[in-house]
Amino acid sequence: xxxxxxxxxxxxxxxxxxxxxxxxxxxxxxxxxxxxxxxxxxxxxxxxxxxxxxxxxxxxxxxxxxxxxxxxxxxxxxxxxxxxxxxxxxxxxxxxxxxxxxxxxxxxxxxxxxxxxxxxxxxxxxxxxxxxxxxxxxxxxxxxxxxxxxxxxxxxxxxxxxxxxxxxxxxxxxxxxxxxxxxxxxxxxxxxxxxxxxxxxxxxxxxxxxxxxxxxxxxxxxxxxxxxxxxxxxxxxxxxxxxxxxxxxxxxxxxxxxxxxxxxxxxxxxxxxxxxxxxxxxxxxxxxxxxxxxxxx
Numbered sequence: 001x002x003x004x005x006x007x008x009x010x011x012x013x014x015x016x017x018x019x020x021x022x023x024x025x026x027x028x029x030x031x032x033x034x035x036x037x038x039x040x041x042x043x044x045x046x047x048x049x050x051x052x053x054x055x056x057x058x059x060x061x062x063x064x065x066x067x068x069x070x071x072x073x074x075x076x077x078x079x080x081x082x083x084x085x086x087x088x089x090x091x092x093x094x095x096x097x098x099x100x101x102x103x104x105x106x107x108x109x110x111x112x113x114x115x116x117x118x119x120x121x122x123x124x125x126x127x128x129x130x131x132x133x134x135x136x137x138x139x140x141x142x143x144x145x146x147x148x149x150x151x152x153x154x155x156x157x158x159x160x161x162x163x164x165x166x167x168x169x170x171x172x173x174x175x176x177x178x179x180x181x182x183x184x185x186x187x188x189x190x191x192x193x194x195x196x197x198x199x200x201x202x203x204x205x206x207x208x209x210x211x212x213x214x215x216x217x218x219x220x221x222x223x224x225x226x227x228x229x230x231x232x233x234x235x236x237x238x239x240x241x242x243x244x245x246x247x248x249x250x251x252x253x254x255x256x257x258x259x260x261x262x263x264x265x266x267x268x269x270x271x272x273x274x275x276x277x278x279x280x281x282x283x284x285x286x287x288x289x290x291x292x293x294x295x296x297x
Contacts, residue, residue: 086117086171089139094125094162095241099151100265105244106132107148108164112139114171115183118283121169125149127162137166138281141174141183146232146277148246172283187282192222193229193252195276200235202267212264214274218249219257225289226252229280233262236273243268249278251289 092109099105106125112118118141125132132149139145147164154160179186198216205211214233220226229252235243247262280287 086114086119089113089119089166089169091164091166094164095244096127096160096162097241097243099243101153102157103151103153104160105148105150106152106162107146107244110137110139110145110147110166112141112143112145115142116174117141117171118143118174119169119171121166123147123164123166125152125162125164127152127154128160130154130156140187140281140283145279148232148244150244150246174283178283190222190224190282191278191280193218193220193226193278193280195219195231195278198274198276200271200274202269204263206263210267212266212268212271214262214264214276216260216276217257218252218260218278220252220254223254225254225256226280226287227289228287229278231260232277232279234275234277235264235268235271236275237270238272242271253289
């Protein structure tokens with residue numbers, strides 16, 4: 001018989017004896033290596049778990065707590081800012097009155113609910129599809145402003161309804177340096193203009209016809225003069241406004257009493273009340289008379 005590729009010693013081949021010999025010689029090293037490998041895996045596992053706990057409760061938790069607190073503070077600040085933003089103005093219904101020569105007088109009341117904001121804007125009326133010219137307007141803090149378009153002649157005749165469009169509104173926060181932190185006191189101190197002895201006279205003849213005339217005394221009780229004050233005059237029949245007109249009083253001096261007469265185009269009958277409303281934007285320094293004006297005039 002041919003020789004076997006491996007010689008056999010007893011029941012084992014030479015290769016199996018070599019493997020067994022190698023195992024006997026390196027068994028302790030293999031055991032130590034196995035223990036070391038298991039210990040390394042345990043150490044790595046426990047180290048990873050410990051590092052995660054350390055990061056969660058010692059490193060990341062305080063930082064994340066600060067972030068959460070900061071987010072809460074930011075949310076509170078955002079809520080305060082949102083709450084401090086100016087609210088929209090409110091509008092009354094537009095009043096449409098027939099005037100002479102097929103003309104119409106339009107007016108509306110604008111109310112500002114914000115005690116620390118005043119607004120500038122542009123506006124126009126839409127009279128049954130016809131737009132009036134673009135005008136500039138303003139409204140003071142916690143104030144009411146009457147906007148008007150007087151003597152507008154529409155292209156077509158007929159009954160009319162109107163709405164107002166307010167565009168490009170720009171809000172200004174009240175400057176505490178200007179008002180000393182107290183706007184109501186600032187307003188009360190600066191704007192003390194009233195109309196006294198208001199009466200409506202129907203016995204005035206003008207250009208051969210009888211017309212109505214409003215007479216009153218414009219009184220500036222403050223220590224501040226004005227370059228110009230707009231006076232809006234409304235005539236009432238009962239509780240209804242029957243006619244409206246605006247005039248401008250120029251260079252109103254402090255402490256001045258000025259007699260004024262305002263003619264109406266018609267002799268309106270049945271007038272029960274006359275209202276004179278002075279208006280001036282006291283948030284603009286330019287409306288006040290320069291003190292040097294009195295030395296020159």
